[in-house]
Amino acid sequence: MSDLSRRLGVHTSIAGGVHLSLERAGELGCNTVQIFSHNPRQWFVDKVPKEQTAQFKEMREAYDIDPVFIHASYLINLAAFDADILDKSICLLIHELDLADALDADYVVLHTGSASQDSEDNARRKAIDALKIISKEKTWNARLLLDNTAGERGDISSHMKDLAEITDRTNSALIGGVCIDTCHAFAAGYDLRNKQGLSDLVKEIEAYLGSESVKLIHLNDSKKGHGSHVDRHEHIGEGGIGRLGLKRFVNHHAFRNIPFILETPKKSEEDDPRNLKIVRSFF
Numbered sequence: 001m002s003d004l005s006r007r008l009g010v011h012t013s014i015a016g017g018v019h020l021s022l023e024r025a026g027e028l029g030c031n032t033v034q035i036f037s038h039n040p041r042q043w044f045v046d047k048v049p050k051e052q053t054a055q056f057k058e059m060r061e062a063y064d065i066d067p068v069f070i071h072a073s074y075l076i077n078l079a080a081f082d083a084d085i086l087d088k089s090i091c092l093l094i095h096e097l098d099l100a101d102a103l104d105a106d107y108v109v110l111h112t113g114s115a116s117q118d119s120e121d122n123a124r125r126k127a128i129d130a131l132k133i134i135s136k137e138k139t140w141n142a143r144l145l146l147d148n149t150a151g152e153r154g155d156i157s158s159h160m161k162d163l164a165e166i167t168d169r170t171n172s173a174l175i176g177g178v179c180i181d182t183c184h185a186f187a188a189g190y191d192l193r194n195k196q197g198l199s200d201l202v203k204e205i206e207a208y209l210g211s212e213s214v215k216l217i218h219l220n221d222s223k224k225g226h227g228s229h230v231d232r233h234e235h236i237g238e239g240g241i242g243r244l245g246l247k248r249f250v251n252h253h254a255f256r257n258i259p260f261i262l263e264t265p266k267k268s269e270e271d272d273p274r275n276l277k278i279v280r281s282f283f
Contacts, residue, residue: 006260006283007031007032007066007067007259007260008030008031008032008260008262008276008280009025009028009030009031009032009033009034009065009259009260009262010025010028010030010033010034010261010262010263010264010272010275010276011033011035011071011261011262011263012024012025012028012030012033012034012035013035014035014036014037017052017055018035018048018052018053018056019052019053019055019056019059021033021035021056022056022060022063023059023063025063025065026059026062026063026065028272028276029276030065030276031063031064031065031066032065032067032068032259033065033068033261034068034069034070034071034261034263035068035069035070035071036070036073037096037099037100037103037105038073038099040071040073040075041073041074041075042073042075043075043088043092045092045095045096045099047099047102048099048102048103053102056103057104060104067105067106067107067215067216067259068103068104068105068106068107069105069106069107069108069145069216069261070096070099070100070103070107070108070109071109072092072093072096072108072109072110072111073092073096074111075088075089076089076093076096076110076111077089077113077114078090078093078113078130078131079113079118079123079124079126079127080113080114081115081116081117081118081123086126086130089113089130090130090133090134093108093110093134094134094137096108097134097140097142097144098140100140100141100142101140101141101142104141105142106142106143107142107143107144107145107176107177107215107216108142108143108144108145109144109145109216110144110146110147111147111149111157112127112146112156112157112166113126113127113156114153114154114155114156115154115155115156116153116154120154120155120156123154124156124157124162124165124166127156127166128165128166128170131144131166131170131172131174131175132170132172134174135170135173135174140174143173143174143175143176143177144174144176145175145176145177145178145179145216146163146166146167146177146178146179147178147179147181147184147218148160148162148163148178148179148180148181148184148185148188149181149184149188150183150184150187150188150228150229150230150231151184151188151189151227151229152229152231153229155188155229158184158188158229159204160201160204160205160207160208160209161204161208163178163208163209164208164209167209167213176215177212177213177214177215177216178209178213178214178215179214179215179216179218180201180205180214180216180217180218181217181218181220181263182219182220182221182222182241182246182249183218183220183221183222183232183234183239183241184218184231185201186226186240186241187224187226187227187228187229187230187231187232188227188229189226189227191226191227192241192246192248192249193226193240193242193244193245194245195248198245198248198249198252202252202254205254211254214254214255214258215258215259216258216259216260216261217249217255217258217259217260217261218262218263219236219246219249219250219260219261219262220233220234220236220239220262220263220264221233221234221235221236221237221239221240221241221242221246221264222234222239222240222241223239223240224240225240226240233263233264234265235264235265235271235274235275236262236264236275236278237278243278246282247282250279250282250283251283260279262275262276262279
């Protein structure tokens, strides 16, 4: 029998209005959700119409959806070598936080950036400096969650020690914790197929970050293999981690009270219901 007290959701579309993302989540039986607050592939960000923000808040209460996560734009790169891209990234992330507060969202999930033309150390320092600039801009109710990455070329946050370094050196209440993505962790070298690999990940989280820092799990299987350093999500149980590995993960004591969001492929209307049903069977 499923544990109905656990928080499980998907990333839902805002097509037709941001408020409709919660209607879609509610229809899927979700009690938490992740959305984009705008088109994630455009630098320009407009305000959400007031009537939509009001409807968003009403639907959130009606469907008991909590917490609400906003995924930051894919364009943001706080480690950008190009000064113009870095400036635009800082401005866009400030807009993301403004939109999150307008919607009363709890967290903004962020990939800090990539060091495509720089060393990882220099790029990480650049991202830390950018986060310090943003944290001094103003105070928001929403908090940033730093997302682990898959270890692709230039990634600056694929291991727990990387996330800890960024968090500790930024030293700001703006960062509310981390989001752990299972596909990214697996691709970066954490072998979630077995008990030892899961134990190693948990030990690193506890040693570098503290277990209380994990505020969200992106629960995804991996299309590519262990240590592949390729970020390609797969349906639950159909990738390299597999059903057993993901079931073991969601039932580990370190993650039992953490919300889970699926970012699995959406090629048909049946994909989200099928993946959610499988995960609910794990609890």
